[in-house]
Amino acid sequence: MWFAVPVFTPVFRAMARCSRVLSCHGNGLVHWSSSAFRLQFEDSLPDPVQVSRADPRHTGTYRCGYANRSLEHLHTWIHLYITDPAHPSSVFVTPRSSSPILKEGQDYLFRCLLTDPSLTNLTLQSEDRGRGLPPGMKVTFDPRSGALIQHPQRSFSGRYTCSGWKDGRLFRSTPVDLLVVPRLRHPPSLSVSQAELVRLEGELFEVTCLSSNPSHFYNLTWTHPQIQVRGQRSPVCLTLSVSPVHLHHSGPYTCTAVNEAGVATATTQLTVQKICFFFYQQPKYEIRWKIIESTDGNNYTFVDPTQLPYNHKWEFPRDKLRLGAVLGSGAFGKVVEATAYGLETDNKVTRVAVKMLKPSAHSEEREALMSELKILSHLGYHDNIVNLLGACTQGGPMLMITEYCSHGDLLNFLRAHADDIMASMLNVDNLEDKVFYKNMAAQNGRLRSDSGISCCSEYQEMQPFLSSGRSHLDNLSVSDLMRFSHQVAQGLDFLSTRNCIHRDVAARNVLLTDHHVAKICDFGLARDICNDDSYIVQGNARLPVKWMAPESIFQCVYTLQSDVWSYGVLLWEIFSLGKSPYPNVSVDTNFYKMIKDGGHMRRPDFAPAEMYHLMTLCWSLEPTDRPTFKAIGQLISRLLPSNKEASSHHSEQVSHVPERSHELTSCDQ
Incomplete structure (x- = not known):
């Protein structure tokens, strides 16, 4: 379908207090927009535009175009001058807010709209300089839009008015107080409260992005590779909180600040750790010692201690064991001092330590004590471990007999x-x-x-x-x-x-x-x-x-x-x-x-x-x-000052040559 440029009806010069209708037609649905102060905040005006009581603040450019955005290039416009016969000296309309703050080098349009097109010699005047303009100020005046100040400098700050002549008389607008501030020459300066954090799974993660110059507003946002983080406009800081954290929350968190001078970023690294748990049921006992069965690359395979053999040569008669004072006590077991008769020879009396279960022990603890017995028997004798001396596994509670150490731990x-x-x-x-x-x-x-x-x-x-x-x-x-x-x-x-x-x-x-x-x-x-x-x-x-x-x-x-x-x-x-x-x-x-x-x-x-x-x-x-x-x-x-004890075992010179260790890839329960 072919579309033509919309057409206005009628084209007129309006007077204040008149009721007027502005219409536009084309090959499709049309709508209006206007630069008039009365209507500038209306995104879209219906067709026709009807003003029941016009006044000078309806002065402005009215644009008609198709509602279809793909046809935005097809439009037409009309500029209306609305005069007020009751106030012939009011030939300019200006914004109600008249104290703009400009960035250095940022063009500024002073919208002093002319309501009477018959004025001539339109210009901008400085009230602070005897109506002369600051050196270097370039101003372009358009009666339909106002005075455009190009590339303002800090020296341009001051009070200005628009002026024009008619019939030998000078007319002036309401003044505007212009403030030109230095242009930001650098991106925002940022820092984060902590550059690296470690959190346990389930804990709170909180980090703050700080702007070092609170006199300007920056657009601050947090970003993370896998999660969406909401941004915020803030003059000073932006705090990110994640609770509870999980393993997938690990990674870099980047704070980004933007101003007209550029972009700045600051990053914090979050590491979420999962603590290894062994005792899932409380209370529970297991021997901490583990016997390696085989290695495959970086994997250890451990021996199931319950499958280790037990040699009955370790059995010792119960009636030759006299139990004494308790040396140590836990939830389900205890160690007591004891005297063993005939442990090494028939007539020898040996002081020993006996580990046993309490009546409150469960089958788990009985199995664990048997596993400990098997591991100690598997290891064999050494001067610097508490060695197994015997056991009683038949005909009563299980007893494990070990060396007695008189000085305790x-x-x-x-x-x-x-x-x-x-x-x-x-x-x-x-x-x-x-x-x-x-x-x-x-x-x-x-x-x-x-x-x-x-x-x-x-x-x-x-x-x-x-x-x-x-x-x-x-x-x-x-x-x-x-x-x-x-x-x-x-x-x-x-x-x-x-x-x-x-x-x-x-x-x-x-x-x-x-x-x-x-x-x-x-x-x-x-x-x-x-x-x-x-x-x-x-x-x-x-x-x-x-x-x-x-x-x-x-x-x-x-x-x-x-x-x-x-x-x-x-x-x-x-x-x-x-x-x-x-x-x-x-x-x-x-x-x-x-x-x-x-x-x-x-x-x-x-x-x-x-x-x-x-x-x-x-x-x-x-x-x-x-x-x-x-x-x-x-x-x-x-x-050591004296090597008598160690000379038979350690005679060669030592140099630190690390040996390769293998890793256990999963938690052994």
Whole structure:
């Protein structure tokens, strides 16, 4: 269909207070628009346009075009001058708001519309300069639109009027106060409240985009690759909140600000972590030690301990076992001191520790204790692990017989002998008599940890043999701390040769014999993790988070090298004399970010420089950069004052050559 340009009827010069109709017709539906002050806010006017009572503010250009936007190029227009005979001196109409603010260089149209086309010599005048214009001002005057000021400068600020002549008389418009402000020459300056954040799944993520110049308005918006984020116009800041966060919320969040000078962006990186949970049902016990069956690339296959064989040579007659005091107690099990008659020879009496179940134990706990028995029998003997001596699996409750360690666990031993070690460094003589070991939990109450969890229960720390007199051993010194470190490394090296991952290496899981020999253990049933402050609540789980490697926390990956990380924390415990790791640091999102970023604890008070360097090697973020336990043992052996104990096992020079560790791709339950 062919369309023609619309046609006006009638074309006229209107007078104020007249009633007029303006009509337009074409080959389709038409509508009107107008620049008149009375009608300028009307997007579309119907045809015909009827004004019942015209006045000078109806002066303006009236445009008629087709309603179909594809025909916008077909239009016509008419300019109407509406005069008011009652006020012959009012020949200009101007906007009611007359204080415009302009950006430097931005053209400005002063809409002083002429109501009488007979005026001549139309111009713009400055009332501040004796009606002269500022130097450099260029003005173009159109009687249908007004005075166009081109490329205004800051010096153009002032009061202006439109003027014209008729019959020898000067007519002037209402003045306008013009303010020209500097043009923005740079994009907005932006910053974000945090450049990188780590959040646990389910937590609140909140970040603020800040504009450094609040005197101007910027268009601020947040964007993310996978989610829609609503924008906002704000003079100062825009805060983005996402709650709860999920794994798919991870990624970059970009704040964008736009002004006439350009675009600025600032980005924050969100990492959402999922904490590895092991204890899905509470309370539940499982032995932490895992035996590797095979490796395939980066995958570990673990032995099901229930499928390990049990050799009945370990059986020991119940009637030759006399049970004594409780050494440690957990939710479903306990460890008691006992006397075994004829354990090695018919006439020998041996002091032992016996692990057993409580009546409240379930089938899960019975199976777990049997699994622990099988694992210990599978591992075999080593000086630096708590060795299996026998078991009673028939004809009554199951009993597991192990070596007895008179000094209890290393953690509380260090705390009890801290004064001895400090005195030895200061060469202080005549120390007061000390007992071998003090039960710090029993004497001073539960030690409150940085997790903020503390409670009292029937749970007991491992009780040592107490002596009312002075130890027959010399006072403890830093050399003893070195020997403890070396012995634990030897024990863990033995476990690694037996393809065993410990998963809970810590001073609380190391026991000491009469002669200060350190032995690695797994308390298992004898520790109530619900009442042990070292195990931090994470959802439905309790994990020793401050001892765990990053890959164990964030990916459920447990390897021989993750045990090395934990050993580094154990070294820090030893050389701080039993302090809690990461003192005064709560386990929260800031802690997880610190671990992820490679943050380390400071050198403990009693650590030689070489031992602290070893700790930092153990805390390498890349697991394959951590030393092996064999290399660790060799290094400490070289640092020991006397190598009598270690010379038969460690004679070669040590160099740190990391061995490749394999990763566990899924969480082993």
